[in-house]
Amino acid sequence: METKIKPTLYWSLLKFQGWNFYIASTSKGLVFVGSQNNPFEELFEWAKKCFPGSPLVEDDEKLEPYILGITQYLEGKRNTFTVPFEYVGTQFQLAVWNALCDIPYGKTKSYSDIANDIKKPTAVRAVGTAIAANPVLIAVPCHRVIGKNGSLTGYRGGLEMKTLLLDLEKRASSSTE
Template identity: 65%
Template sequence: MKNNTNSLIYWTLLTHEAWSIYIAATSEGLCFVGSQNHPFEELTRWVQSRFPSNTLNQDNEKLLPYASELIEYLQGTRTNFTSPFDFHGTPFQLAVWNALCSIPYGQTQSYSDIANQIQKPTAVRAVGAAIGANPILITVPCHRVIGKSGALTGYRGGVDMKTKLLRLEQDSLLIEGGIQHA
């Protein structure tokens, strides 16, 4: 894991309708998207454990491009993200996180699908652990991974957040396809 010694991590609180999420970025890109309605401590604990020598600095302006893309997503008008990411992990974690980014908007895959995609078919539990360590919720779409049975399994942001994100994507696709429902 790369350590940006004494670097700044910029943060802001993104609020949109019922959503309240802390997001953070380095000068290289988005590095953290928090859980819905979780306190600032979620972000500070993450920074202390991953980047202990870095300093948090609130900068709403610097985070505006990331916040704008996330709000567009939450409005159902954005299906992929173009802003840069700055995530750090083991080679295995990075392989899993990159595989997550290939799951199409509005679709789901199982943990074993991801394990097969990264050519580690017996590493389903390790895939689950890597998904749980994903620091960039929503934009690295770990909410699109479900159990093999179709069950909504654990999610760092909570199963309620996962359900809302999957429903948002399904509703957006229905509206886009010309089928609106209440």
């Protein structure tokens, strides 16, 4: 059995208008954006599960491009992310997360829309589970997925955060039209 070198996880605390998010990347890209105002424990537990044995190193400089992108988004000045991601998940999860990235800024889709987008129309529940496992909040916009009846459904960051993100996008996209 060959020993695989564990990638270093670089992390930083992004602070924006009373919101605090722990974010992390590898040398390849953004891997984690935490829930608003959650403790470091959220990142630590996720890292233990998805990058077992990887060292966690605080490095504000390495995370600068990610912090800048997310901050610009939260200020309503950016509606797409150009930073690289390194997804850690199953093929199914990756398909779902990629489909989330295709939802236009300021728009929403239902879980069944996503299931149809990835050509698995009967996998609505599995789509919901994959969305719940999205480690990169905001940048991989799972907040744009709502119930079929238009209701706001679960969100790892909490429904308050989901509502704020959707409102931000509505305001920013209506001011540019």
